[in-house]
Amino acid sequence: MSEQAAGGTTGRPFLHVVVCAAGVAEGVGALIDAAQRRGWEVGVVATPVAMGGFFDAAAVEARTGRPIRSAWRTPGDPRPFPAPDAVVVAPATFNTVNKWAAGLADTLAVATLCEACGLGVPVAVLPCVADALASHPAYRESLERLRGMGVRFGDPYTGDAGEDGGRPEFGWERALDLLERR
Secondary structure, rough: OOOOOOOOOOOOOOEEEOOOOOOHHHHHHHHHHHHHHOOEEEEEEOOHHHHHHOOHHHHHHHHHHOEEOOOOOOOOOOOOEEEEEEEEEEEEOOOHHHHHHHOOOOHHHHHHHHHHHHOOOEEEEEEEOOOOHHHHHHHHHHHHHHOOOOOOOOEEEEEEEEEOOOOOOOOOHHHHHHHOOO
């Protein structure tokens, strides 16, 4: 592990959390809190669309003590986060999974994922994809390609209402469990 990847400013391991634009993103604070309880220092990278109101950015920044990254930094700007010891993508959308598998790093979030795989950083993913999209051949091929690269996937979350009409919990901590399964 490189000197920079040896952990955050506290000496604890550093977790990058990539947040995509899905309704459940509003609960990302539960993942941050769980990660911090398990000893991680956390920084959040969000897709540009997710920054458009899918979660409370001010609350996330208060929880992590760091700005959310969504846009590229200029070459002279300091790196706002240490290199990751692990990455979690939650919720992971159809669009992000497919772009990542294809190597289309057109956003900072997807570039972060592409780079993490290239560096051998453990990555855990909690997909949030409707059944109709999950049945698309490109998505199935993307999952296969990413699994072949060592990416760990939790069970998919469709957000479909149960028989009682309520939506199931997203289960944020499953991503951390996937990382611990090394």
